[in-house]
Amino acid sequence: MRKFTQGFYGYAFAMLVCLAAVGLFLLVTPQSRTERIPKVDYSIDVANLRRTAPYQVWTPEPAPAGWIPTSSRATTEKGVTTWKLGFATAGRPGATRSHAMLAQSDEKPPAEFANRMANTSEVTGSVQINGVTWEQRFREDKNQRSLIRLLPEATVVVTGTAQWDELSALAGSLKQQAKATP
Template sequence: MSSGGRRTDSTFLGYAIVLGAIALVVLVMTLVVDARREERIPTVDYTADALTLGEIAPYRAYAPEGLPEGWTPTSSRLETGGALPGGEPTEPVRWTLGFATPEDRHAAFHISDADPEEFIAEVSMDGEPDGESTVDGQVWERRYNETEGERSLVLRTDDATLVVSGGASYEELETLAGALEPQTPPQR
């Protein structure tokens, strides 16, 4: 009788060890999945680029202000046109500012004094005209590249071209366009 009890005890112990190992594997997998679910989107502070643009651009600079919660700035690239501090640019001045939207899509603001048609074709990915959007009383031309799923809003001013583009919906692009505010040039 005692040998049967030992066999039952060792069988139970074996099951307990296997069950414990399975529980440990499930726990580790849960922690890994949770860690990946909380993916961190890198953010950038674009204040310095916005200020520099306002100082060197031969046009009225714009920057987004007061975007709703959930808009995350992810990239900022300023091309100064070869201008040195206090000097005039020899090439077009261009700024591209990228965002992750609240809907986890990409949207970007582009501004430049480059040739408008070439600039629009480049940043809209050769998007075709797709109607209009009115944002804060200004009419923006819609462009759409169906192959890439790229939407754009285009506004031509007297001295620069503004484009808001990305895989975001027109509504999200309109939100970004509506947040663009003219920047006051610094006192010289």
């Protein structure tokens, strides 16, 4: 028995036993090949914002097909109300999903909020979506595209790593919500 556990052959046998155990473990362990993205319900944030925000809230009605809302955060700090709603896009055939975010705030001056959300102040163009002009910005090093709309009472930003057509679909789905009556 002592010869069996010493030397090169003993080492090789021990390694073979360990590799077989790992292989067996991987074979019997259930593994999911499907994508699992946690989905959030942002309706509570929308209802609260409709009551408390000093501006009319814009929400996707409905969100683009196949998109999954992954985060929602509404804050009011120092008299400024901000809402950020994140999405995983539907993706393109054979490609992974991208990310997009709807952000809106009554921060003054509006350009500072827009610059921070877009990570750039450089305007690269404009686009018409449902008859409304949106400012386009692109930050190449972050692969971030942004659509910005400066309204009198708030700034609306649609931004992310999603392609222009995907961001345009999100911007095109936005509907203004009426203020909730107290």
